[in-house]
Amino acid sequence: MRPAERGAIISGIGQSEIGRRLNRSDLDLTIESSLRAIADAGLTVADIDGIATYPGPGLGQGKGGAGGPGAWELQDALRLRLNWHSGAQEGPAQTMAVFNAIGAVVMGLARHVLVFRTVAEATEQGAGKRKGQGIDALESGLVGPMSWLIPFGAMSAGNWLAMIANRHFHEFGTTREQLAQIALNQRKNAALNPKAIFREPMTMDDYMAARMITTPFCLFDCDIPVDGSIAIIVSAADTAADLASTPIHVNAIGTALRGRASWDQFDDMTTMAARDAAASLWERTDLRPTDVDVAGIYDGFSINTLVWLEALGFCGKGEGGPFIEGGARIARDGQLPLNTDGGQLSAGRLHGYGYLHEVVTQLRGVAGERQVAKSPEVGVVANGGGTYAGAILLTRGAS
Amino acid sequence: VDHVTTAASGVRILAEGSVVPVRVLPKILSDNEFFWTSGAEGVLRFMRCTSCQYIIHPPSMWCPKCLTRTAEPSAVSGRAILHSFTVNYHQWVPGSQPYVVGLVEIEEQSDVRLTTNIVGCAIDDVHIGMQLTVVFEKNGDVYLPLFEPAAAA
Numbered sequence: 001m002r003p004a005e006r007g008a009i010i011s012g013i014g015q016s017e018i019g020r021r022l023n024r025s026d027l028d029l030t031i032e033s034s035l036r037a038i039a040d041a042g043l044t045v046a047d048i049d050g051i052a053t054y055p056g057p058g059l060g061q062g063k064g065g066a067g068g069p070g071a072w073e074l075q076d077a078l079r080l081r082l083n084w085h086s087g088a089q090e091g092p093a094q095t096m097a098v099f100n101a102i103g104a105v106v107m108g109l110a111r112h113v114l115v116f117r118t119v120a121e122a123t124e125q126g127a128g129k130r131k132g133q134g135i136d137a138l139e140s141g142l143v144g145p146m147s148w149l150i151p152f153g154a155m156s157a158g159n160w161l162a163m164i165a166n167r168h169f170h171e172f173g174t175t176r177e178q179l180a181q182i183a184l185n186q187r188k189n190a191a192l193n194p195k196a197i198f199r200e201p202m203t204m205d206d207y208m209a210a211r212m213i214t215t216p217f218c219l220f221d222c223d224i225p226v227d228g229s230i231a232i233i234v235s236a237a238d239t240a241a242d243l244a245s246t247p248i249h250v251n252a253i254g255t256a257l258r259g260r261a262s263w264d265q266f267d268d269m270t271t272m273a274a275r276d277a278a279a280s281l282w283e284r285t286d287l288r289p290t291d292v293d294v295a296g297i298y299d300g301f302s303i304n305t306l307v308w309l310e311a312l313g314f315c316g317k318g319e320g321g322p323f324i325e326g327g328a329r330i331a332r333d334g335q336l337p338l339n340t341d342g343g344q345l346s347a348g349r350l351h352g353y354g355y356l357h358e359v360v361t362q363l364r365g366v367a368g369e370r371q372v373a374k375s376p377e378v379g380v381v382a383n384g385g386g387t388y389a390g391a392i393l394l395t396r397g398a399s
Numbered sequence: 400v401d402h403v404t405t406a407a408s409g410v411r412i413l414a415e416g417s418v419v420p421v422r423v424l425p426k427i428l429s430d431n432e433f434f435w436t437s438g439a440e441g442v443l444r445f446m447r448c449t450s451c452q453y454i455i456h457p458p459s460m461w462c463p464k465c466l467t468r469t470a471e472p473s474a475v476s477g478r479a480i481l482h483s484f485t486v487n488y489h490q491w492v493p494g495s496q497p498y499v500v501g502l503v504e505i506e507e508q509s510d511v512r513l514t515t516n517i518v519g520c521a522i523d524d525v526h527i528g529m530q531l532t533v534v535f536e537k538n539g540d541v542y543l544p545l546f547e548p549a550a551a552a
Contacts, residue, residue: 152514152516162485167483214489
């Protein structure tokens with residue numbers, strides 16, 4: 001059976017100004033990226049009949065900047081006439097908004113869905129409004145899943161993922177020198193991305209000398225809060241002939257969650273939800289990991305990428321350390337060019353959507369001086385880590 | 400680590416602030432009250448299915464194994480093994496010293512884990528696989544279960 005998601009294409013991509021402390025509102029950035037994506041597809045605002053975003057309203061400006069505006073805010077700001085709309089947080093990672101949009105176009109609910117992800121964390125931090133996860137519950141008390149973690153000073157995904165990293169080190173002998181290759185690779189790639197935040201060279205000595213955040217993570221294992229917005233247009237595949245852009249085809253999506261949705265109760269702490277999302281991705285396609293020419297893999301923390309490389313089958317379980325050792329395999333001219341824009345570790349935390357923008361750019365062959373050498377046909381984007389994960393396989397040609 | 404008292408069970412109860420200067424505490428609700436207050440007696444308790452004996456955490460009346468609604472709070476030994484940990488250096492709260500966040504699996508059922516703090520030993524002595532035993536830190540009505548090396552108990 002042909003997976004239904006092959007009825008969807010990515011027809012347009014757009015990026016706002018990206019930077020530290022831009023002092024622009026999240027809605028302002030979102031409109032900029034949205035209009036660019038619409039124009040990139042060769043569409044007009046009147047053609048957009050659907051919206052999807054992650055995580056939806058409630059976390060946006062004035063509340064830490066991690067959320068961005070909701071779907072309703074953008075609908076109103078652009079006076080869109082929609083047949084379908086969605087903004088939500090629970091699902092297969094940040095990519096869930098893309099998956100929702102794919103669902104909408106293959107169900108015929110919409111033809112062209114504007115998907116966006118916006119962050120204004122740098123500006124919010126600069127304004128002193130970002131207090132840190134859980135601190136706002138100092139008076140009221142914590143409820144829900146966070147109430148089992150934050151009381152113990154496990155304040156951040158950094159702490160939770162650090163325990164995954166240390167377990168990986170324990171079970172498989174993975175080392176900090178190996179993990180460092182994620183950060184070093186992304187920094188090298190960022191040098192060729194004018195929009196990346198940190199572009200100056202980084203050495204292994206720089207990495208090892210950085211201040212420790214939570215063992216085994218030093219500062220360079222943690223991504224960079226930024227301000228910025230990415231928009232992509234998900235369209236019905238039968239509109240491809242009418243579009244100005246090179247359509248990139250959806251081949252398969254990975255959405256499964258088969259272990260427990262819990263940061264501390266998941267059965268295998270060295271993989272967590274990436275295992276399930278990756279398995280379900282490959283269940284929906286005849287393509288194999290060896291077919292992938294370019295990868296955009298989540299690097300909110302360096303261990304996320306290592307876990308995904310194993311989960312997606314680029315190497316065996318527990319072999320991620322040796323796979324990335326020395327950095328040659330994941331380099332821009334290696335067997336698996338990885339995070340060619342600099343990833344979240346060096347280009348900035350566009351929270352999953354930077355990878356989509358970059359992999360589409362690479363598959364179109366228009367990445368300029370950072371274009372990977374061989375003409376890429378197949379790209380993978382993987383988002384999230386820990387309790388939530390989503391993956392999408394994209395191809396230049398239809399399949 | 401200073402302790403303020405010893406519970407009837409012989410388990411030590413530490414004073415607030417033993418690990419970090421400020422803790423954001425859980426809100427006590429009907430389904431978790433037994434868990435967060437059980438430390439007053441120096442006892443660690445979990446919901447346990449009275450039909451199939453499966454220990455259920457986080458707390459639920461319903462057993463996910465046999466789907467009966469017969470679970471009740473039940474005491475465990477307080478012994479655990481360290482599954483993983485991290486030494487936190489970042490000052491989420493200004494003035495905090497490095498501390499150990501641990502992930503422990505309880506002796507009675509290896510798929511029941513707690514995120515916690517490892518106390519009662521030097522940071523450099525913390526290692527995956529170490530045998531631990533529960534202590535509690537009193538924060539008002541909330542008794543947080545922390546763990547220390549079993550040999551030190």
